[in-house]
Amino acid sequence: MTKGKVIGVISNLLMIEVDGPATQNEICLINAGKWLKAEVIRVRNNRVSAQLFESSYSIQIGAEVQFTGHMLEVELGPGVLSRKYDGLQSDLERMTGTFIEIGDSTDPLDYEELYMFSPLAKKSDHVTAGSWIGYVKENNIDHKIMVPISWKGRYKVVSVATAGSYRLKDVMATVEDEGGKTLEVTMVQRWPVKVPLTGYSQKLRPGKIFQTGFRVIDTLNPLMEGGTGYIPGPFGTGKTVLQQAIAKNSEADILIVVACGERANEVVEIFSEFPKLIDPVTGHKLDEKTIIICNTSNMPVAAREASVYVGMTLAEYYRCMGYKVLLLADSTSRWAQALREMSNRMEELPGQDAFPVDLPSTIANFYSRAGIVKLGNGQLGSVTFIGTISPAGGNFKEPVTESTSKVARCFYALSQKRADSKRYPAIDPLASYSKYIDYPEFAQYSDTHIQKGWVQQIKLLKNYLRVGLESRDQILILGDDAVPLDYHVSFWKSELIDFGIIQQNSYDPIDMRTDIERQRYMLNFILEICTMEFKFKDFEEVRTFFKNLINRVFQMNFTDFQSESFRKYEEGLRESLPDKAEIYENQSIS
Amino acid sequence: MKTRAFHKTYTRIEQITKATCVLRATSVKYGELAWVNDRPAQVISIMEDRVTLQVFGGTEGVSTQSQVVFTGRPPSLKVSDLLAGRFFNALGQPLDGYSVITGEERVIKGAAVNPVKRAKPNTLLATGIAGIDLNNTLVTGQKIPFFADPDQPYNEVMAEVALRAEADKIILGGMGLSHDDFLFFKNTFESAGVLDKIVGFINTSEDPPLQRLLIPDMACTAAEYFANDKKEKVLLLLTDMTLYADALAIVANKMDQIPSKDSMPGSLYSDLASIYEKAVQFEHGGSITIVAVTTLNEGDITHAIPDNTGYITEGQLYLKHDSDIGKVIVDPFRSLSRLKQNVIGIKTRADHPLVMNALIRLYADAMNAKTKKENGFDLNDYDLRCLAYAKDYALKLLAVDINISIDQMLDTGWELLQTHFKKYEVGIKDEFLNQYWKK
Known part of the structure; x- marks a missing residue:
């Protein structure tokens, strides 16, 4: 292997003089008492620039460097679930000290642990990369043992281990390639994180809703299984609270949370809460289906990039097992x-706001790794990805937000104004969008699984909101008295939608999660009220009437669906509504 | 002068800028402390034998023949219980003329706490100020800045918070502090009789600006000693972080770095985060709570310094002058404590979250009414009630001169709701309305 020595240090950028071949993105190890990992990011003749995944304190000129010949890789196998990794897949719980010292690293998996194996493949079966040989129990899921994804071509199974308990590095199957060479399959494989992990037969177009439990998302701007979404928002508008609430309530089989350069206390909250929370889908503890990757803001900057790629690669790995994976990254x-x-330290010519010029393509490549796929055996698996963005100055016209908007299909805009008036979640219902609404696949799916004409109803509801907000602007400009009464009615109808559907209390045990059936019910109910014609004396009456109405719908949201108190609120509410017939009669007279 | 006999002395400096100098030297380590004449400096880049030093004392009067000595290790602080009750400069040298501190020498840019070894911060830190305790409840282990214009009394409010909060140690990191403010802190702590639990690291506006860069790390190292080694509750006060960031920008500029937003270095986020993330709740009970000050330019929070700070800290507190009542209040809209969710309604009364939100929402309605009024529209009955409420709310709860218990704040809140509004207007769950709304 190539060797070298350090000839320059600028913060965590190292210049290395090498004596042999070096590869872009190759991992090299620097001797600083301990061996520290760095990644090659530029090669010029025999001079290599590398980013050190640690603090550079104590690196001395002349320090010895060894090249490893491979890119940054993750280790994939049973025992990844419930773990807390750092950005380079070191298991944080296995580190002994209170502080993470320079160069501390631990194994990502437990090689001594025994797993119960059940075979799926038989002798003489034809297999390819990603084919399931068998499975082991990992927490509550069947962790498929696969033909390594990096293998090319077709293989014939020679033997498969019998059911029983095995360790990670035991041989679970032997296979023969087309040239007659035999190869061994264990439970563990490795994959370079910056290369998309394939192992499926084709990618499909998303069309099936991915439920998050949030009404403003599921009803108004739905996300799809295998879809992508992004949440930009100024600080204090609730990005992290929203993302964590989605994590707790979504219908994912596997949940991967990447805390990328954010606050350590937020990760601590996940650590302390998830083992106690029950996953609404599986009924098991939430942390049993969760993997956390954290590179908090005080951990080495160079490992930020690695952390999101490690998260994505783990997500793709579980997708190959036929699972519905939700990947959350806070913040991209x-x-x-x-x-x-x-880029700045390498003195590259900067793009907009000093970001590297290839930022848009880097982001696009990353988002494109999400998706719903058909596996070799016909089953489906998906990676749904939601990233948050922290735009500088809260201004969405900045490179990261703009680059992301070109690739992500759902946009959840957090608005400062809504956050200030404590209207949570602070997602702006009109500025936000889901491009999936216009997918024929979704129209077809929702017609059969939610209700006929669902997409039209969503659009209708959005229109009531839009008209209401326009009316509000007119009222603010012209004054209460100067506008027709209709304006007040439309404004208050939009307030009803806001309080009844959009606002949701993520700290209330009932309101925090609304399934699609309840959302359907509430949408129909609120649309029914919105389509009603009302007759009022003056705008004071409009306000009082709707305030009462809103209060009742608001109370309804805090009760169990179709419970006695839910129905009581609904009945009370219906009684307060004017008799339709009466209105029409009055109208025909006047 | 810290020259030691066994260190080689260099006397040929090749390049001098206002903040840095460059010389040729061998066997140098990245980040190590050096002395240029009598001034402390730190290695910030090495390229073969070309070493760039950031000179904390400024380079005024440094010549190409000045003496440079490398110490072989990064800047450090000697920690022991003797720190308590003392004031130091940015290099950890006593300002009070008494003896230097003995103790274990620690590198000041310490390692990060392993996130799995942190405990969830959920101990209430009461201040008696309702704008904080009711709306933006603080928790030990939290990090939160005051966002304030230079003319607001942030140092006074911060000193008040420090004295009322129950802390075992108060560590003050002063960056570009005016000498008057330094004496203000000293006198306030002295007259409160708490000087023995204060540790101060002070860079006044008379000192070289680059020395500020050492203050937060010095203060954090002392804080970590008391919080982790001694398992104490430490309150760390940092004022003013904007001046710290300005010093970062000077160095980046002299290093020919491409500036990002507002002429700030691209690494501003990481630089600030490495300080604020020292806030921690340890499982053994020790904690570091950071209360900082970030001064703004005419309330502009989109500037890179407050903007990056806001993304790092767990909330922010805005001070604002309310002309209706003629007092400084804690702005309920823009202020936020992210960790309040860990204690409100749990460590405090169950009605706390709902009452807090209802009060703020109605205050927002009052602000809309105010706009209407300013635009010359007629106000309806609801608008008028909102305005009357807003005045009461500011006077009885938002003003910074209030000092009452949280239960009293909640009772006051219910009183205000009932005085000005009807039950259906407040948007509170029936469960609580039935309990607290007086018939």
Whole structure:
């Protein structure tokens, strides 16, 4: 292997003089008492620039460097679930000290642990990369043992281990390639994180809703299984609270949370809460289906980039087992900033706001790794990805937000104004969008699984909101008295939608999660009220009437669906509504 | 002068800027402390034998023949119980003329706490100020800045918070502090009789600006000693972080770095985060709570310094002058404490979250009414009630001169709701309305 020595240090950028071949993105190890990992990011003749995944304190000129010949890789196998990794897949719980010292690293998997194996493949079966040989129990899921994804071509199974308990590095199957060479399959495989992990037969177009439990998302701007979404928002508008609430309530089989350059206390909250929370889908503890990757803001900057790629690769790995994976990254801006710091130190010509010029393509490639796929055996698996963005100055016209908007299909805009008036979640219902609404696949799916004409109803509801907000602006400009009464009615109808559907209390045990059936019911109910014609004396009466109405719908949201008190609120509410017939009669007279 | 006999002395400096100098030297380590004449400096880049030093004392008067000595290790602080009750400069040298501190020498840019070894911060930190305790409840282990214009009394409010909060140690990191403010802190702590639990690291506006860069790390190292080694509750006060960031920008500029937003270095986020993330709740009970000050330019929070700070800290507190009542209040809209969710309604009364939100929502309605009024529209009955409420709310709860218990704040809140509004207007769950709404 190639060797070298350090000839320059600028923060965590190292210049290395090498004596042999070096590869872009190759991992090399620096001797600083301990061996520290760095990644090659530029090669010029025999001079290599590398980013050090640690603090550079104590690195001395002349320090010895060894090249490893491979890119940054993750280790994939049973025992990944419930783990807390750092950005380079070191298991944080296995580190002994209170502080993470320079160069501390631990194994990602437990090689001594025994897993119960059940075979799926038989002798003489034809298999390819990603084919399921068998499975082991990992927490509550069947962790498929697969033919390594990196293998090319077709293989014939020679033997498969019998059911029983095995360790990770035991041989679970032997296979023969087309040239007659035999190869061994264990439970563990490795994969370079910056290369998309394939192992499926084709990618499909998303069309099936991915429920998050949030009404403003599921009803108004639905996300799809295998879809992508992004949440930009100024600080204090509730990005992290929203993302964590989605994590707790979504219908994912596997949940991967990447805390990228954010606050350590937020990760601590996940650590302390998830083992106690029950996953509404599986009924098991939430942390049993969760993997956390954290590179908090005080951990090495260079590992920010690695952390999001490690998360994505783990997600793709579980997708190959036929699972519905939800990947959350908070925040992708920190990753972009890490790229900027490095680009700056390498003295590259900067793009907009000093970000590297290839930022848009880097982001596009990353988002494109999500998706719903058909596996070799015909089953489906998906990676749904939601990233948050922390736009500088809360201004969406900045490179990270703009680059993301070109690739992500759902946009959840957090608005400062809504956050200030404590209207949570602070998602702006009109500025936000889901491009999936216009997918014929979704129209077809929702017609059969939610209700006929669902997409039209969503659009109708959005229109009531839009008209209401326009009316509000007119009222604010012209004054209460100067506008027709209709304006007040439309405004208050939009307030009803806001309080009844959009606002949701993520700290209330009932209101925090609304399934699609309840959402359907509430949408129909609120649309019914919105389509009613009302007759009022003056705008004071409009306000009082709707305030009462809103209060009742609001109370309804805090009760169990179709419970006695839910129905009581609904009945009371219906009684307060004017008799339709009466209105029409009055209208025909006047 | 810290020259030691066994260190080689260099006397040929090749390049001098206002903040840095460059010389040729061998066997140098990245980040190590050096002395240029009598001034402390730190290695910030090495390229073969070309070493760039950031000179904390400024380079005024440094010549190409000045003496440079490398110490072989990064800047450090000697920690022991003797720190308590003392004031130091940015290099950890006593300002009070008494003896230097003995103790274990620690590198000041310490390692990060392993996130799995942190405990969830959920101990209430009461201040008696309702704008904080009711709306933006603080928790030990939290990090939160005051966002304030230079003319607001942030140092006074911060000193008040420090004295009322129950802390075992109060560590003050002063960056570019005016000498008057330094004496203000000293006198306030002295007259409160708490000087023995204060540790101060002070860079006044008379000192070289680059020395500020050492203050937060010095203060954090002392804080970590008391919080982790001694398992104490430490309150760390940092004022003013905007001046710290300005010093970062100077160095980046002299290093020919491409500036990002507002002429700030691209690494500003990481630089600030490495300080604020020292806030921690340890499982053994020790904690570091950081209360900082970030001064703004005419309330502009989109500037890179407050903007990056806001993304790092767990909320922010805005001070604002309310002309209706003629007092400084804690702005309920823009202020936020992210960790309040860990204690409100759990460590405090169950009605706390709902009452808090209802009060703020109605205050927002009052602000809309105010706009209407300013635009010359007629106000309806609801608008008028909102305006009357807003005045009461500001006077009885938002003003910074209030000092009452949280239960009293909640009772006051219910009183205000009932005085000005009807039950259906407040948007509170029936369960609580039945309990607290007086018939």
